[in-house]
Amino acid sequence: DVDIVPEAEDNKETNRRLDEISDYILVKMQETGIKCLWGTANMFSNPRFCNGAGSSNSADVFAFAAAQVKKALDITVKLGGKGYVFWGGREGYETLLNTDVKFEQENITRLMKMAVKYGRSIGFTGDFYIEPKPKEPMKHQYDFDAATAIGFLRQYGLDKDFKLNIEANHATLAGHTFEHDLRISAINGMLGSIDANQGDYLLGWDTDEFPFDVYTATMCMYEVLKAGGLTGGFNFDAKNRRPSYTVEDMFEGYILGMDTFALGLIKAAELIEDGRIDEFIVKRYASYRKTEMGKKILANETSLEELSAYAEKMGAPALPGSGKQENLQNIVNSILFG
Template structure:
């Protein structure tokens, strides 16, 4: 064990609390629409931002001094074990039901693939023991196929087949680790899967490589009996200017091209939705309508900055819009709310990490409860149904242009525009948030 969070007590629900380390809105056992709030939200802590991120940004390096960042007694695995101990200490303080990780977050880079694998096995054995002792469950695992210099030209889409092979082998070990720890999903995040210039890029080859790579992932997961959900996380513009998983619509087209639309869903991040020029709720609603909504990364961007700042959510109306779409789609099954969010580089103290999650969990609880109340009222859904009521029982979509034209002429159809009532519906929304 460590003393990193020494003196910080487990967070409790107290709506009348005056401190910043109590939940005022997140009561895990509160019943909302017939389900416990914890079971709706399914919170997860991201291992990478909470324990592996050093506090840098595009213009400055490390600001955080964590004891596991140092090479403990010359043994990087000892540092990784210390980091794992600190993680489970924080999990005990927060009491969230899940966590998530990349392989590179939990084990140090080895000299070769074999050492990477042995280190992953060793650290996941330790994590498994911590989980058995009462720690949270694994929402999803994934492989970091973007940080190491071998992936500077991508992983699945790399022009070097040896890099493709190394990436495929790494994903195999990470699926094994996710299965071993009882993970409910496996995520693929393609930050480097795209080009920096067309002058050296073969788009046809790269798309075919990416499609086959994903097919291999699905085939292997099913072969070993992994019954969790395979997820792709749409990711635009950062760091490459074009990516094959740009947004939900792009991912769906890619899945359809390779016959994987029934096998793979999406993990949607708020910050990535904004970078793609969309809203979070748009991406969620589109994924739900296409039948591929799986899980979410909850964070926000700084709208005055031009990159993905991964800040903790603090905007209840914005969060409520997202959860309205999640609830309208039936809620999460294997998915959940992962805080892919990091402290500001000036927030140096361990207590800042706890407070950030406490505030974010309260914001999400408020947002979900507002969304649930509005959905239960039926006001927006009734307005939506009324707007499309003319299509009920219509045979237009099974007709043809000639028959439709004849009908318009025979019946003298001359439709008058109808109000979309947008401002009135916005007023309805604002009464709940």
Template structure:
């Protein structure tokens, strides 16, 4: 059993809402869980989650240096069953005090290390049983589960896209076990992140074969979901590169095209990460709006990158104006639904104290809450929606309705016969940016 001295978060009081005037760094200034935003409680508009991997499984290492975090569950060492339980108890201590309703995890984040398939099954089942107990005791729920198909050396050339059918089979084994564990824990969604589903050089890659393998693998996951009665959506998480040079799920539009090709667009949605969106050269709000337009919006991994770095830095969000737009398009698209905002973010390598983990999450949660309130105000004001509606109003008029159903020749003849001579109209970009900035402070 974990002794009280090993529980590094046990001495912290629960984090409470104290309002915008609070100076307490361990209090929420904007996140008021019970406050209604557009008729829905803030906690239900955001559905906040803490990720197990960065918060509890990362040791504070990077490619140039060893881990800096001194945690009693020893994340620098292969996890024994005792260390896995120690990590679990500490994780739920943190979740309870932070006051978030959800968490997310990969299989290997939480379980004891395994060297065989049989060990993997037993160790995962053991920690899932303990998770069930902690979830029942605390009321914390699982937003989604996923299998780590990228860290082990066997996945160096990919998992579903591996040139080895044995690796493909191992990946299927891991996903089956974790999908069934997610179902057992009442998870709301299941995520597939294809970190190595791509290539480092096209010279050794049979690209059509790999695409077909990935399509078949995803179809197998959907088939098994229905077989076991898992009711949540399967989510794919787009990312353009890193660790692979090129990944097949580079952004939302690419994923949608892939899903259409393999007949999965009605079965699979996307889990959009802010940092992945910017790595792909897109804005976060663009990815959200695109997913909503295609009907595949699922959930959010919330973080940010550093514009001076070309990789996935996974920092806590701090851009209120930028996230105001993201929340605006989520609300306009119908809300977060069965998804949520998972903090796929890690404290910096020098942030070695337990309190730093609270500071990172509290700040990120307050940024999201303030952005949500800003988005509510923009929607309530109505001017942005009215402007966009007016800009496209011609399509609701007689000629617009005819144009949308005419042939190319009919439209061309109309231009010749009517003598129409369209002129540019201002898009009022500067006005609209000024308008949004009035609310996004």
């Protein structure tokens, strides 16, 4: 919203400016065939959001945030957006000494439920997304990672309308690999959309670089293919490095990102077609499918008492089998580099 027009002194004028620029964007979309992936509202840059939007201690700030969400949803529907993203840039806290965490999380939920109700009332049929991030700008952010965000959505009954928008750099800031948060989202039916970028592993902040790591792109696309695809799409939440300041640099950045993920998609498909990784994983858990006790465990037909008696008769179990990590990594290299 306020990323595409300068914010005015009052909300009415800001909305007029948004109407004007979104009319222009719609014309350009019709001329080019370019589509809108999703919409969102910037509820973190202005100092009024120093304590968050939905999580703010001020009812007036909460109301202003709600007005921004309403207008952003209007424009998202107008431009045919497939999704709507909540990035809780400041939905969190600095210290528990001045914070009612339960109150703030419940208020965030109230804002999100209002957004769902309004969105559906104006014809928005897409998914709403939460974009997890562990920190920066706040010290503790409520949507820390995929698992935390999924738990939040389920706790407050939002999981029917919401999925996750996973960003690579946010996953690594949370101490995870990109593919970890993708897998956690996918196995919970919550993989919605992707912010395709990368961070610097040596820096502790969000650098939002254009992706060039083919390993990471390959494993990302591997997760997407194994999940059966996305309801959303890929957004390059990235910017050129400061010394790359020419128009050509901007184009090169997007070309780099697209080529990196295109190659990642090709190599991910080859990994799946190769079949050796899937075959190893099936074999690794074979004892649960091929032994009597393993079958009983999977069928929920045993108990601690029975398993304890089984363990006494068995004695010490054999080692569980090699994880073959180096062998599997070598398979990935052979697919990537022949």
